[in-house]
Amino acid sequence: MTEKPYHDIPGTTLFDAEQSRKGYHLNMFCMSLMKADNRAAFKADERGYLDSYPMTEAQKQSVLDRDWNGMIALGGNIYFTSKIAATDGLSFQQIAAKMSGVSQAEYAQMMLDGGRSVEGNRSKKEQARG
Amino acid sequence: MARITAGVATSHVPAIGAALDNGKAGDDYWRPVFAGYEASKAWIAAEKPDVIILVYNDHASAFSLELIPTFAIGCAESFAPADEGWGPRPVPTVEGHPALAWHLAEQLIFDEFDMTIVNRMDVDHGLTVPLSLMFGQPDAWPCKVIPLAVNVVQYPPPSGKRCYNLGKAIRRAVDSFPEDLKVVVFGTGGMSHQLQGPRAGLINRDFDNAFLDRLIEDPEAQAAVPHLDYVREAGSEGIELVMWLIMRGALDPKVKVAHRFYHVPASNTAVGHLILENPGCA
Numbered sequence: 566m567t568e569k570p571y572h573d574i575p576g577t578t579l580f581d582a583e584q585s586r587k588g589y590h591l592n593m594f595c596m597s598l599m600k601a602d603n604r605a606a607f608k609a610d611e612r613g614y615l616d617s618y619p620m621t622e623a624q625k626q627s628v629l630d631r632d633w634n635g636m637i638a639l640g641g642n643i644y645f646t647s648k649i650a651a652t653d654g655l656s657f658q659q660i661a662a663k664m665s666g667v668s669q670a671e672y673a674q675m676m677l678d679g680g681r682s683v684e685g686n687r688s689k690k691e692q693a694r695g
Numbered sequence: 696m697a698r699i700t701a702g703v704a705t706s707h708v709p710a711i712g713a714a715l716d717n718g719k720a721g722d723d724y725w726r727p728v729f730a731g732y733e734a735s736k737a738w739i740a741a742e743k744p745d746v747i748i749l750v751y752n753d754h755a756s757a758f759s760l761e762l763i764p765t766f767a768i769g770c771a772e773s774f775a776p777a778d779e780g781w782g783p784r785p786v787p788t789v790e791g792h793p794a795l796a797w798h799l800a801e802q803l804i805f806d807e808f809d810m811t812i813v814n815r816m817d818v819d820h821g822l823t824v825p826l827s828l829m830f831g832q833p834d835a836w837p838c839k840v841i842p843l844a845v846n847v848v849q850y851p852p853p854s855g856k857r858c859y860n861l862g863k864a865i866r867r868a869v870d871s872f873p874e875d876l877k878v879v880v881f882g883t884g885g886m887s888h889q890l891q892g893p894r895a896g897l898i899n900r901d902f903d904n905a906f907l908d909r910l911i912e913d914p915e916a917q918a919a920v921p922h923l924d925y926v927r928e929a930g931s932e933g934i935e936l937v938m939w940l941i942m943r944g945a946l947d948p949k950v951k952v953a954h955r956f957y958h959v960p961a962s963n964t965a966v967g968h969l970i971l972e973n974p975g976c977a
Binding site: 570571574575576577578579580581582585589592593595596598599600601604634637642643644645647648651652656657658661662664665666672675676677679680681682683686687688 | 709710754755756759760761778779780781848849850851887889890891892893894895896897898899900902923926927928930931932959960962963965
């Protein structure tokens, strides 16, 4: 992995060339969920549906586990993986809560209180210094 | 001759569209958001543009990873609301303006902006939510709309400077169109937000308000801000703000601020909104 300046931003994965190459089939699977028939077929047999895409086993498992951060690490893009959330009837805010490791109620309250502060969240170096 | 009279900037949060579509606009949560657009609805009803050039980004609706155009211009007669996984939004079909759109495509390419020409495209919340915020829920949109889609999903998006200069080229192209048309340019997306990973929910009021100030007063300086600053300070999806620079580039160096609004939160996002008028062009 070539080191990029944005790798220093904590809790953030930019969908760059490297991620896009890695995640192509995962994201194209997500794209297929734009059609109602495909959503039904996926819900009826998730494993079988995933097997029709040339995804890695780890990518398939991350989808089955609804491991939202795992999907991102394996090349998923949020605008694509959110189509799985839509298929599950989950909102963006619900999966954002899961990705940041808090309950939906806690996340919603954080947003009402003005959102996550950028202080302490700008860089890994800054965080390491405390 | 065609002329650009004003620019509108606004966030295009999908939950705003869902709130309106599901009759929740009057709820305590949403009322302050829609209140910020009351003056805007009156403004645009008086302004009566013939055409809106609407700068937005597609969110894996019309463009998947098969084809990722950096700048795409919609030249079709009409554009249907996209099914984003819950069925299409119950909003009118968007009527295009093929004559002006094709003129823009030609002139922008002559001007060294190599646009992708799109003749068939569904339009998602990125385009329809700004229309809903400005026009409410009419049976038909009251003017023609030319979609101008910018890639901000696949990193890197175009630079702020490139976007600002595209706006200037749009101004030149509109000014050379012979038909007498009143044109308003919309720049949409932002403001600070991050939808992914452990840093999801990031909001940066200071960054957002400094961005608004500089977009109005010193857009050249804002255009020089690198991607990394947006991502670090305004979140991975905050980078959508570069699209506002296209709108700003299409206006005069000095503009009149007709309206300014900022509110946190709408779902995961900071809502920002500006109406900027070209002096002497109303």
